Amino acid sequence: MLNLADAVQSALNPQSPVSQEIATLGWVMIAGAALIFLAVLALTLYALFARDEARAVLGGRELILYGGVVFPVVSLSALLVYALLTADRIVTRDEPAAVRIEVIGEQFWWRVNYLDAAGYTDAVTANEIHLPAGQAVDMDVTSEDVIHSFWVPSLAGKVDMFPGRSNRLRLKTDRLGVWRGQCAEYCGAQHAKMAFHVVVETPEEFAAWLAAQRRPAAEPLDPFSQRGKTLFLSKECGKKKCCADCHSIRGTPAKEEEGPDLTHVGSRRWIVAGTFPNNVGTLAGWIASARHLKPGAGMPSFDRYGGEDLRALAAYMESLK
């Protein structure tokens, strides 16, 4: 069993002003709904079981007009004003974004591009998004294939990702921590295993992280990881496409962008779109049997590699901090 305690994914655990506003709105409505429900229940029981002359009072058009027209019109009008004001506060952006991130949904993972001031890609990563605490961040979300939906309930409501369209979501929170998100629009075979994590850190930590992500991959130091690198770049993997035919590791000849960028895969907390914690064991297991662990995903199972090769590949991946 995985320990997900540090990565909450719950609208009832709001960690940003926006999700707090929505949670408050939700609790107000839940309380109101509970009261109205109890009132209707009480009224029904009264209509059924009170003394005849008492319950006869309810047996006319007045009940319908007051209960069915006046009460809903009044209460819903009030709720509508509250709801629209809340929505307005959420979509109003009164400060420029400090960071812009493009998130592209793909079957079944998340491509994450940090954009510079001019809108060009500055750093590329996947399935793990880092944010500076206290700063406004704009997420420009779109899709490469089918419709997905970007949702980190602890930080904000969801927004759909369409091919050919871009939607913008503003995130801002002071709370440091890791929050889990998940695709919320059914997107095919492995919709269930398309999660990601949002790491909120201090602006200093964030700047350091981003600087590290920009750098090309470090050369592996030990021979075992070296062997993993050689395997990674090899064309002899027994499949139509080998590692470097789909993944890129900047600073090496691997430059293909079909799958997630692995330049700093070792620095990520999770692999396989938030499915497994990142360690040598899960990395090796994933390389060996991706088709079994996540059928329908693009990654093949490299079942020809022996245990030693797999551990070497995993060690190389882990070294890519």
Add this chain to the structure above:
Amino acid sequence: MTASTEPKMEYPNPLPRPEEELPLLEKIWNPPSGWSFITVVNNEYVGLFYVGAAFLFFLLAGVLALIMRTQLAVPENDLVSQGLYNQLFTMHGTVMMFLFAVPAMEALSVLLLPNMQAARDLPFPRLSAYAFWAYFVGGLIFFCSIFFDLAPSGGWFMYPPLTSHEYSPGHGADFWLLGIGFIEISAIAGAIEIVIGVLLTRAPGMSLDKMPIYCWSMLVFAGMVILAFPAVIVATALLELERSFHWPFFIAAKGGDPLLWQHLFWIFGHPDVYIMFLPAAGLVSMMVPAMAQKPLVGYRLIVLALIGTGFLSFALWVHHMYATGIPQLSLSFFNAASMAVTVPSAIQIFAWIATFAAGRLQFKTPTLFILAFLFVFVIGGLSGVMVAVVPFDWQAHDTYFIVAHLHYVVFGGMVFPLFATFYYWIPYVSEKPLSERLGRWVCGLIFIGFNLTFFPMHITGLLGMPRRVYTYPAGMGWEGLNLTSTVGAYLIAAGVLVFLVDLARNFRPFTPKKAGNVWNAGTLEWLPAGEYAARSIPIVTSREPLWDQPNLARDVEAGRYYLPGAPTGRRETIITSPIDARPLYILQMPGASWPTVLAAFGTAVFFLLLTVKLVVPALFAGVFTIAMAICWMWSTDPGPSHPPIDIGGGIKLPVYVTGPMSHSWWAMVVLIVVSLSQLGCLLFAYFFLWTVSPEVWPVGGAALPVADYPFAAVLLLVLSSCAMAYASRALRAARSWPVRFSLLSAIPLLVAAFGVELYAHWQSGLRPTDSSYAAAVYTFIATQGFFVAVVAVMGLYTLARSLCGLLNGRRRATFDNTMLFWHYTVFQGLAMLAVVHVFPRLLE
């Protein structure tokens, strides 16, 4: 009620009735026996088959749900694969919505509606039989796809691009698109019949304000089907064109937009929720007064609420699309509209509570189900208000909160009333009522099971669990809630099992003896009835005739009221005026027929073969179907075969009328409304795509064919309509050959107009796969081509009737209907030409 003082009443027909009258009536209405039994068209039989089939699909889709709940009982379960799970939830949603909920409501109306209005049958009995068989055979084929791993897996909402050719190769999505498109056509056929049935076949005196609430709810239901279903038919046609021929409606790279599908789908999909709920509410409004032994409080308010719901439901569709990035201002409108629709539902709820208070409720099984319905539906309505609120929905959307909400509304609003209906109306068709003791178990198990299943899902959703996931990791705090839901699901299943036991022990339909009016209800379906429905058709003076007119049942059965026999020797019912239900004429109705059933099988086989791309065999099936339909039609339109008939009380009615007097003419008008709705959806698609991708439009008309082509097409269309108008005049003047000549020339004119438009675009180099613009243009052309083909067949059929001497100045209903649809087709062609050739020229 003055009519209630018995002996003063003047009855239309004297007693005793002639001895041979009743045996003749029985003989005419008896269902066929032996193998031919399946050709039966009597509404009681077709209605029961229909309800049974819908309930079968409820059971099948329920089993799929049980498998899903078992899979989700524990995290990381591997009982079913992701591939199968995705098929399961797609089929569960699709079967419940399209093969259970809507058909069940149409089925009940076939069973109940004519009798509530004391009509002998629905106005087009063969059409109901056709709709049933087409739905049943087509539905079974569709369901069986899951046994062959061929079922669709794109969700019941089928969002492209996931469901288009690139991401869903294989036949699964085609099964959905063709299967559902076809079943929707059957639903529309049923809706046309309901509109005509409610408006034109009520008992004399049953003016609109005395009509049972159920009839009102079915009228609104049918109106909504007529306006909403064309949207989903258009959407499925567009997606099938994209899948099969790569016409890019939804592909962003070619100027298409996946959002177009969502708009069309929800323009249908939201009204569909009320399409399921309104008839159920109508049924509740019938049962509550009977169980409380008091007339419904607030009849007029409820009628207004039903109509209001119908209108409002078309202004809500975007609340399924709050997270798609539509501007906040638009969302605010839909937020307000979604809240407003609460009011008509609240009116109905308080009207029922007021009726409880006015009367004294008998706590029988139907009552228990109605109380369960109220409990569940109020919660569903309240959670509906919550998800109507835009910011809250940004969190709740596509999570288990929505799964909870929609089941509270749909299961609560439709399935609980349906079980109440079973317990309440089974004495109407069965020798024995169902068991009260078992009924309480059924209600208790389903009610507890339902709340145990679905209430926790509100919390599961807010705790972050998305919908449509085949598994979930442990440690998210979702385990206990999911296990509870699974236990609840098995309790529901147990309740349904007890119901099946009850049915097996007590349900005895198709017998001459019925348990009858065990609830002392006040409406006409409880009149004693034979295969011919009521022996004579009563004069209605109030909303609960059986309460207000003592001895009504006895007098009706004695034959004292209108039309106590079958004077023309055929099946008949009285057509009455839409508002005040004055008798207008005698409708002679067709009886059992093989071609009808064979046409239904043919239609189902045609769509199946098309799905698996066996085009040539499909064409054979199509031709067979059309041949059968023509056989079936041939004996209709009998003409003035009989002099006017005295139905009693000095009322003499003609047996044949044509033009705007005729029910079939009005059915054609309703079909034209369906076609207009379809045209509206196509126009919406054209303009929507233009707003999304103006860059692929021929701005200023530069790339359009020269104006000569559309002018020629317009001329040909107008000439074709003129030829029909001339034929109409010649028919009145009883000149056969001019009629035939005009008919024969109108067809090529129409075909030529279609050909000119097709050629114009083709020679300009435009190909439907080029862009969303090109696809939209060719869709107009293809649609027009389809209508031209239909109208040409109708024209040739009319010509054939003329040549056989079955068409003349008085016997001309066939011609009038053909002409009406002809003019519509010409109008549609002109409208499409105007849009395609004028609009781009206006752009700068």
